[in-house]
Amino acid sequence: MSFPRFAWHRFWAMVVKEFIQMRRDRMTFAMMVAIPIIQLVLFGYAINSDPKHLPTAVLSADNSVFARSFVRALENSEYFHVVKQVANEHEAEELLAEGDVQFVVNIPQNFARDLMRGDNPAVLLQADATDPSATGNAIAALNALAVTALNRDLQGALAALQGKPAPFEVRIHRAYNPEGLTQYNIVPGLMGVILTMTMIMMTGLAMTRERERGTMENLLATPVRPFEVMAGKIVPYILVGYIQVTLILIAAWALFGVPMVGSVVLLYWVVLVFIAANLAVGITFSTVARNQMQAMQMTFFFFLPSMLLSGFMFPFRGMPEWAQAIGSALPLTHFLRMVRGILLKGNGVMETLPHLLPIGLFLLAVVAVGLKRYRKTLD
C-alpha cells in the first residue's frame, strides 16, 4: 500500500462522526447509562440480602462460662445457628467440606484461664467462604460481637477486661477461598462485567451498522486506513466506558459503601487498557459478523464465559483446571483481580502490573486479528 502512514485528520474525522452518531442515537446512549445502574442495583442489592441463621458447628475444648456465653452471643446475633457440637477437628472439617455447616467455631483449651489472665486467647472461626455473600455479614458481626459478648461475665475483678480491645481474639480462617472474597467483591467486579458487555456490544454494532446501512462502501472508497477506522471507533467509546466506570464507582461508594483503599487514579489508568481490549474485541467481532444481529450473538458468546469463568460468578480457584485455563485467557479475569486488588487491598502499581500485562497482550492480539479481518476491499 502506498500511504501506509496514520493520518490524524482521517482518525479525527472518524472520531467526530462517531460522537455525532452517538449523540443522535438516544436509545443507545440511554442504554449505556442505564445498564450500569440497573445491573448495579440488581446485583448490588441481591448480594446485600444478608443471610442469617447460618449453620454453625462448635468445637469447644473449654467448657467454661465464658465459652458458653460466647456461643450464646453467637446465637443471639442471629447470624449463627449452632447445629452441632463436635468432638474433634476431623469431624469439624468434614462438616465444613460437605457444606453441612457454614462455620466451625473453635474454642481452644484453657480459653477461660487465658482470658482471665488477660492473655487475649484466640477463637478460630473457620468459614466456608466459597459464597462470600453468605459469610461476609456474619463475620463482620462476629468481630463486633467479640467486644461485648462477655461483658456480663466480666464483672468485679475482671471488669477491667471489658470493652476495647476485646478480651479475646477472633481469628478467621476463610476456607476454600484464599483470596478472602468479601461482600464488597461483587460491586467492583460488576464494573468489569458491565464494561465487557456494553463495550463489546456497542462497538460490535457500530461497525456492522456501517455495513448494513451501506455506508461501509463509501468509507472504503475514501483513503481511510483500517487502523484509523478502528482507532476512530474506539476512542469515543473509551469515553463512554469512563462515564460508566465513574457511575459505578459513585454507586459503589454511595450505595454500597465499598471501601476504596487504593488509588482511584491508578484504577482509572488500568481501566483504559481493559476498555480498549473489550472495544477491540467488539470491532473484531464486527469484521466477522455479517449484520447487527450476528454481532449481538457474538457479544453474548464472549460475554457468558467472561461472566461465568472469570471469578465473578464463582470463585476462580474453585473451578476445574480447564475452566481456569479458559478464564485466564479472558481479560475480565485479570481485570477483576486488578480492581479488587486496588479498591479492596490497596494494591499499588507493582502489584497491579502482573494483572495488567495479560490484558495488554490480549489487546495486541485482538487488534492484530481485527486489522487482518477488516476488509479494506469488499471482496
Add this chain to the structure above:
Amino acid sequence: MTDGDLVIDVKGLTKSFGGKVAVDGLDMQVKGGEIYGFLGPNGSGKTTSIRMLCGLLTPDEGSGTCLGFDVVRQTAEIKRQVGYMTQGFSLYADLSIRENLDFIARMYGMDRRPERVDESLERLGLSKRQKQLAGELSGGWKQRLALAACMLHRPRLLLLDEPTAGVDPKARRDFWDEIHRLAAEGITVLVSTHYMDEAERCHSLAYIAYGKLLTRGTVKEVVEGSGIVTWAVEGGDLYALAARLRSLPGVEQVVPFGNVLHVSGSDAARLEAALAPFRAEPAYRWTTANPGLEDVFIQMMDRAKDSYS
C-alpha cells in the same frame, strides 16, 4: 489521441465471487473529459467493474491504469483522486447534510474546510437545509448530496454507479446538466445507467452483459454497428399483429411504442421477405425507422444470452 489522454485504460479485468464470474476480461479505455456511459442489465457486472476501477476490489486477473495509477497496486492514490458515488445512498443518514460533507472533507484532509463545505452547499442549493439529517431527504436530494460529497475533494474522475435510479425526470435532467457542466470543466465521468435517454447523453458507451463487454463506441457507432433494421407499423389491431409477427423467421424483436409497433431484425433481407405479405394488408401503414439504442441493446442481450448463459 495518445495513451496519455486515457484516464482509464484497463485490459482483461476479471473478477469472480465464489466461483461465479462477475466480470470476464473487461477492456476499457476512457478519454479525459468525456462522459462515458456504462450500460448493461442488472447483475451484468457494472458495479463490480466500477469497484475494480476505484480500488475497492482487487481484480483476479487483468491490469491497467486509472488516472495513471496501477489499479492493483496503487489503490490508495486512486482513491484520493476519484469520486465514487455508490449505487445505494451510502452517506450517514443520522448525520446532517453539513456533517456528512464535513466528514468527507476531513477524510481527505482538505484545507479551508468550512469554506469548501459552504461552497459545496451553495452549489448544491442546500445552504438553508444544511442542518437537516441526510436520511430525511427525498431521493433526488439524496442523490445531489451524494454527488456533492464525491465532488468535494475535487476528483479528476467521477465514477457514478446508477446515480439516477429512482429519481424523478426533472431531478434527472438537472443531474445530467450538472454532469455536463463538470465534464466541460475537464472532469472525466464514468456513469452506469439503465436509462436509454441518459445513454444518449453520453459521449461514449460501453455495453456489458454476463460479465462481458459486448460493444462500445459513440451512440451512432453502436447503432450503426449493430446492423439492425427496424420497421414501424401503425393502424389496425397492433396487438394481434404483434402476435403473428413474433413467430416469423427474421423477426427478432416486436416492441409496441404506444400506437406504433417496432419490428426489428439483424438480417435486412430476411426481415423484408418475412414482412412482405403483411405490408400488402391495407389496414397497416409501414415505414422504415431508425433503430433506437434500446432495440440494439435488447438484441445484444438476447444474443449474449444464447452464447454465454
